[in-house]
Amino acid sequence: xxxxxxxxxxxxxxxxxxxxxxxxxxxxxxxxxxxxxxxxxxxxxxxxxxxxxxxxxxxxxxxxxxxxxxxxxxxxxxxxxxxxxxxxxxxxxxxxxxxxxxxxxxxxxxxxxxxxxxxxxxxxxxxxxxxxxxxxxxxxxxxxxxxxxxxxxxxxxxxxxxxxxxxxxxxxxxxxxxxxxxxxxxxxxxxxx
Amino acid sequence: xxxxxxxxxxxxxxxxxxxxxxxxxxxxxxxxxxxxxxxxxxxxxxxxxxxxxxxxxxxxxxxxxxxxxxxxxxxxxxxxxxxxxxxxxxxxxxxxxxxxxxxxxxxxxxxxxxxxxxxxxxxxxxxxxxxxxxxxxxxxxxxxxxxxxxxxxxxxxxxxxxxxxxxxxxxxxxxxxxxxxxxxxxxxxxxxxxxxxxxxxxxxxxxxxxxxxxxxxxxxxxxxxxxxxxxxxxxxxxxxxxxxxxxxxxxxxxxxxxxxxxxxxxxxxxxxxxxxxxxxxxxxxxxxxxxxxxxxxxxxxxxxxxxxxxxxxxxxxxxxxxxxxxxxxxxxxxxxxxxxxxxxxxxxxxxxxxxxxxxxxxxxxxxxxxxxxxxxxxxxxxxxxxxxxxxxxxxxxxxxxxxxxxxxxxxxxxxxxxxxxxxxxxxxxxxxxxxxxxxxxxxxxxxxxxxxxxxxxxxxxxxxxxx
Ligand code: SF4
Numbered sequence: 001x002x003x004x005x006x007x008x009x010x011x012x013x014x015x016x017x018x019x020x021x022x023x024x025x026x027x028x029x030x031x032x033x034x035x036x037x038x039x040x041x042x043x044x045x046x047x048x049x050x051x052x053x054x055x056x057x058x059x060x061x062x063x064x065x066x067x068x069x070x071x072x073x074x075x076x077x078x079x080x081x082x083x084x085x086x087x088x089x090x091x092x093x094x095x096x097x098x099x100x101x102x103x104x105x106x107x108x109x110x111x112x113x114x115x116x117x118x119x120x121x122x123x124x125x126x127x128x129x130x131x132x133x134x135x136x137x138x139x140x141x142x143x144x145x146x147x148x149x150x151x152x153x154x155x156x157x158x159x160x161x162x163x164x165x166x167x168x169x170x171x172x173x174x175x176x177x178x179x180x181x182x183x184x185x186x187x188x189x190x191x192x193x
Numbered sequence: 194x195x196x197x198x199x200x201x202x203x204x205x206x207x208x209x210x211x212x213x214x215x216x217x218x219x220x221x222x223x224x225x226x227x228x229x230x231x232x233x234x235x236x237x238x239x240x241x242x243x244x245x246x247x248x249x250x251x252x253x254x255x256x257x258x259x260x261x262x263x264x265x266x267x268x269x270x271x272x273x274x275x276x277x278x279x280x281x282x283x284x285x286x287x288x289x290x291x292x293x294x295x296x297x298x299x300x301x302x303x304x305x306x307x308x309x310x311x312x313x314x315x316x317x318x319x320x321x322x323x324x325x326x327x328x329x330x331x332x333x334x335x336x337x338x339x340x341x342x343x344x345x346x347x348x349x350x351x352x353x354x355x356x357x358x359x360x361x362x363x364x365x366x367x368x369x370x371x372x373x374x375x376x377x378x379x380x381x382x383x384x385x386x387x388x389x390x391x392x393x394x395x396x397x398x399x400x401x402x403x404x405x406x407x408x409x410x411x412x413x414x415x416x417x418x419x420x421x422x423x424x425x426x427x428x429x430x431x432x433x434x435x436x437x438x439x440x441x442x443x444x445x446x447x448x449x450x451x452x453x454x455x456x457x458x459x460x461x462x463x464x465x466x467x468x469x470x471x472x473x474x475x476x477x478x479x480x481x482x483x484x485x486x487x488x489x490x491x492x493x494x495x496x497x498x499x500x501x502x503x504x505x506x507x508x509x510x511x512x513x514x515x516x517x518x519x520x521x522x523x524x525x526x527x528x529x530x531x532x533x534x535x536x537x538x539x540x541x542x543x544x545x546x547x548x549x550x551x552x553x554x555x556x557x558x559x560x561x562x563x564x565x566x567x568x569x570x571x572x573x574x575x576x577x578x579x580x581x582x583x584x585x586x587x588x589x590x591x592x593x594x595x596x597x598x599x600x601x602x603x604x605x606x607x608x609x610x611x612x613x614x615x616x617x618x619x620x621x622x623x624x625x626x627x628x629x630x631x632x633x634x635x636x637x638x639x640x641x642x643x644x645x646x647x648x649x650x651x652x653x654x655x656x657x658x659x660x
Contacts, residue, residue: 016510017507017510017511018386018387018486018511020625022604022623022625022626022627026627027604027605027628028605030228030229030256030257030606031228031257031269031272031275033278035339045627050613075387075420078387079623079625080321080623081229081321081324081337081338081417082228082229082338083229083232083338083339083340084339101387101390104356104391104420104422105337105422108338109338109339109340112338112340160214160215161213161214162211162214162215162352163214173352174240174343174344174347174348177217177344177347177348177352178240178242178347180208180209180217181348183208183209184208184217184348184349184350187208188219191219
């Protein structure tokens with residue numbers, strides 16, 4: 001996993017609530033056996049007509065909106081546990097998702113893939129939605145802050161201390177679990193006794 | 194100190210806790226299927242690892258398998274590759290696979306319990322959010338992502354933060370026409386699609402105690418639809434009776450030992466929850482959803498909310514958007530509205546008891562000619578029971594199409610899809626936009642309500658239907 005700490009970027013606003021993982025990546029695109037290439041089907045049914053032509057009024061089809069940060073309404077990532085949702089977001093090029101509330105499994109999946117879920121207050125979220133296009137946000141993982149660069153308005157966000165260390169150093173849970181295999185085997189001995 | 198059921202199981206499985214971080218949780222059973230496992234196998238193989246404890250993992254093919262002609266090669270190339278990879282991966286890593294054609298094959302959350310693999314006190318995970326189903330046996334069971342599947346492959350453990358605990362007590366007698374699906378749809382409509390995020394939920398109370406195991410599984414199954422990490426019900430004699438004698442259930446002396454252990458698995462009097470909700474069973478009506486998340490549900494004879502008066506702007510926009518997608522109007526009733534499809538299936542409601550209930554309602558009747566009815570047993574075992582009990586005759590006479598086991602139109606990964614713009618009363622668990630096919634409009638309801646709609650062709654209150 002790539003180590004990350006500070007991200008400064010423009011953002012793409014999607015002020016809808018309850019964006020579920022079936023919208024992020026519809027089930028019919030889950031037939032791949034690798035983690036790559038899901039970005040092209042991110043928000044597929046909102047982004048494209050059934051004949052594959054882009055839907056003009058969908059924000060990802062508007063070249064004026066770019067950036068490494070996706071900002072969405074509350075309860076982002078609810079529904080299915082498919083990690084493909086996190087992969088498609090990352091593969092598209094987003095490293096941060098900002099929302100006022102995240103579904104649990106999505107949050108874990110994002111963290112496990114180097115996408116930072118930044119949970120802000122509803123009020124701060126609305127402030128971001130009111131910004132002009134082209135405004136930038138800065139996410140500082142070490143300091144756990146998100147800042148609206150133009151106004152220096154900022155908020156701190158929560159992140160599990162252990163996960164934060166993982167992200168900043170670019171290592172993952174499996175590395176850790178493998179390092180304690182002896183302890184796990186020891187536990188098993190007692191457990192299955 | 195009095196303990197909760199959750200804590201009793203949790204602490205038995207914690208190997209260690211990282212300061213300021215998650216716990217290392219030992220996993221007893223890991224179910225896998227073709228869609229969320231291939232990248233995890235790739236992952237460990239890239240690290241040069243074998244699955245560490247293959248005997249703790251059980252595999253099946255369910256999500257994208259066809260539900261007709263399962264004996265023939267799968268037509269869809271990508272699905273075929275996924276199913277083949279599962280076979281190869283399981284063979285390479287020594288994992289038991291109940292794949293297509295195997296008598297145990299079926300939807301992962303149906304086969305675990307029916308084979309007696311799911312047992313009280315276990316920690317159970319699967320790369321599928323409805324893993325909460327297994328909690329009905331008094332387990333900590335939850336859905337995980339593919340990276341976590343990889344963790345379990347590598348170490349039989351997961352890094353998990355302990356969730357907060359909620360108890361939902363349902364006391365009293367259920368009304369006529371109300372079944373367990375209505376209980377859970379009622380709860381989700383009350384607390385919303387995100388109302389239990391961050392919690393593991395224990396369902397308790399006299400109304401829960403009287404439910405069969407199948408009915409309890411339906412409730413735990415949909416815990417995730419209110420955001421809960423897990424749902425659980427303390428095991429009792431009904432649970433033990435269900436498990437006894439099943440394929441992988443303990444037997445002989447081991448049964449007695451296990452039984453003694455399982456009887457301890459209850460929340461002690463006086464144990465404290467972070468949140469408690471009390472519901473009077475008699476308030477629950479037969480339910481149906483009108484929107485695009487499972488929290489947007491109403492009593493079958495109720496009104497779709499009037500949107501103008503919803504104070505919260507976000508929620509209002511949400512419902513307006515949902516109604517637009519569904520082609521429905523605020524302030525109107527759903528009763529009497531024609532539906533074009535009825536889907537009876539999924540890990541929520543495709544167990545034998547569900548299909549018996551459907552058969553009992555439609556026996557000797559014919560489906561409405563304007564409705565297409567698809568009935569998909571949850572597993573090969575359920576399909577065999579359907580035949581043995583002669584339910585297939587009842588379904589055929591009624592004009593229902595009986596398919597072979599799989600997830601089918603629950604998520605529309607195979608060819609079982611609902612066409613755009615058409616309405617489907619579905620016994621599954623999700624009514625998201627496009628879930629049952631691009632543009633499909635899903636109304637979630639109980640098998641009872643679905644069966645009645647198949648006959649009448651319109652949304653019908655079971656209490657007005659004579660059967
Ligand atoms: S039946 Fe539906 S909800 Fe259940 S496991 Fe299959 S796809 Fe998931």
